[in-house]
Amino acid sequence: MQSILVRMESCQANPAAFSTADGLPLAVDVRHAAGKPTLLFAHGFGQTRGAWNAAAATIAARGCRCVTFDSRGHGESGRMSGGDYHMQQFVDDLLALTHAQPEPPILVGASMGGLLGLVAAGEVRPPPFRALVLVDITPRWETAGVERILAFMQAHPDGFVSYAEAAEQIASYLPQRRERKSEQQLRPLLREGADGRLRWHWDPALLSGDLISESERYQPRLFAAAAKVEVPVLLLSGERSDVVSQHTVEEFLALVPHAQHMQVPGATHMLAGDANDAFTAAIAGFIEDLESAVDTA
Template sequence: MRDFTDVGVEVRGGTLAVRHWPGAPGAGTVLAVHGIASNGLSWAAVAEALDGVEVIAPDLRGRGRSGDVTGESSMAAHADDLLAVLDHVGVEQAVLTGHSMGGFVGCVAAQRDPHRYRHLVLVDGGLGFPVPADMDIDQVLHAVIGPAMAKLDMEFADRAAYHAFWAAHPAFAGLGGEVVRAYLDRDLVGAEPHLRSACRAAAIREDAEDELRNPAVFAAIHHLRVPAEMLWAERGLRDEPTGLYPPEVIEAAAPTTVATHFVPGVNHYSILLGAAGAATVAGHLRAAVACG
């Protein structure tokens, strides 16, 4: 396992928790942004595969150990927080990557502050798809992320019970090991037998509204001012045969300025948490770091 430190970064509304894997001098930096109901340790397997490269992975406001950070949550708010993280760690320019909702954060951040990001790698996220205007955002979230939303209303007697909850998720079949256990444990707060998810429901709802219904967020991927690429998983959020982004959507909607790469044999979660997916993502990030 790589050495790491956990640091706190002051942002509007509180202290952002950040996992920091130091790198070799001059080897470059990756700033990694997680998904809507996740935390920074979703990037741990990728960080392990990027040994030697500095990796910085915050828990976004309202998630993980940043669950107590107050105030509005939006793609723009997260982009502001990312700048605070870079300034705190003393990094002038990084390769930016985002998974799922983190891809939308990445697009907004790279569009707004291109001088701080040398390359953007989107991982199964960042390309918008509209949802019905008359559909309640909770309905949308339950339909799209399912158990990740259901967990917000649940309590767990111990960590093993929470691990078992996710082990039953079809997209987590075959995933395990210390990396996954640490990622799940970081999402728990409270004390046994009343453990619950650290995710703040209001932050998830605010982000979902912004991610799924804000035209400016949709447009960000089409107006990037840094080199960008998108990796898209073959399979879906529940390990469905068709991924979050079907091939026809990639072909029709992805801008020609963003290179797209199909990643076979992985789903929306295992593209980061599985060994094969993490190695593929790390390979693209290492190439992006080397390009500068």
């Protein structure tokens, strides 16, 4: 009974205070604070730490310390005055959170979070991470998939009159999901404005031309960083992804020949949400291999 209670408690998300170097508060949750190894989860552009809830709870119950956070301008984290966002700010935030952990973490990064992890893992010495899990992202991405994501994010600047209307739009964007999001699930993703309308959680300034165009200019840096990654790497891709393709995967594996690749059947770019059981099982297996390598060293 005691072990069951410990596992249940480890699944609970406990908030932790954290501020960036330039003073922005970041919303951070820690599950199983005393667990090992540490996993730091970095979400994708336009997502929140809530995207990791199911995976982080499952992995924490296995005995790991799991840390999730909202990037600046996302969710409950602070927003830049004047909306002046740059990619290096996100890299610096990730490194600051990494260095705040009791040990070098395994970084699990989806989309934008994975790209930030690649930059940090390739450019910083000693490596800030024990290992790197890239979730449906490679240094080169398929433009059509990214454009589809941005089109959804830009589609409703005036927000929604109700949670039901927002749920309908998400269902259209993610037709592979069988269940529509409930109001309770949507509350962390929407903010009610003074006009009573519900708008997405992200700062609209994130969608300005500067940050988006800057991400394209980051590609040479990403390729250079990937070629210098020394830590173990697991690339998880969705079988139905329109952001990662066989070509981009092969290109990445040529750059990082020691990386492992696993394709998750039926999953799209929203891999953790589409196939959470397969996603968490892949990460658990990767962790077990890392631990076994340490035991036999």
